[in-house]
Amino acid sequence: xxxxxxxxxxxxxxxxxxxxxxxxxxxxxxxxxxxxxxxxxxxxxxxxxxxxxxxxxxxxxxxxxxxxxxxxxxxxxxxxxxxxxxxxxxxxxxxxxxxxxxxxxxxxxxxxxxxxxxxxxxxxxxxxxxxxxxxxxxxxxxxxxxxx
Numbered sequence: 538x539x540x541x542x543x544x545x546x547x548x549x550x551x552x553x554x555x556x557x558x559x560x561x562x563x564x565x566x567x568x569x570x571x572x573x574x575x576x577x578x579x580x581x582x583x584x585x586x587x588x589x590x591x592x593x594x595x596x597x598x599x600x601x602x603x604x605x606x607x608x609x610x611x612x613x614x615x616x617x618x619x620x621x622x623x624x625x626x627x628x629x630x631x632x633x634x635x636x637x638x639x640x641x642x643x644x645x646x647x648x649x650x651x652x653x654x655x656x657x658x659x660x661x662x663x664x665x666x667x668x669x670x671x672x673x674x675x676x677x678x679x680x681x682x683x684x685x
Contacts, residue, residue: 584664587623587649590615591666595647598627602643602672604682608632614652624657625649636671643672 548556598611608631614624627647631637636644650665652658659665 583651587666591647591649591668594625594627595668595670598645599672602629603678606674622652624652641674645670
């Protein structure tokens with residue numbers, strides 16, 4: 538008894554290796570582009586967040602300065618909002634060297650940065666946002682803040 542073997546059309550090992558190589562050559566650059574796009578998206582999101590936080594802290598200190606004329610520096614982070622690696626510093630000065638006028642005009646500079654190395658200091662190369670403003674001393678603002 539003889540058996541008849543049916544010839545099945547299929548892929549040879551060489552064809553499978555060639556197809557795999559072609560797919561690999563197409564996927565590797567695509568995955569690299571996807572990784573880079575995710576990184577750029579993350580960086581953009583962090584920059585937008587820092588700009589929002591910086592404006593928030595500057596506005597907050599402008600309101601406090603309007604109510605109570607108090608030169609100084611305020612620092613902290615945004616861990617309460619879930620962003621402990623994002624830190625801020627707001628410097629309020631009525632010194633002429635900083636652009637203020639003693640007891641008349643306060644210069645405020647808010648800096649927010651992504652503390653990449655976690656040391657709490659603004660280091661060279663760390664992304665940052667800086668916003669500045671000035672606040673005139675006004676007795677009516679102080680009365681309003683004090684409720685009088």
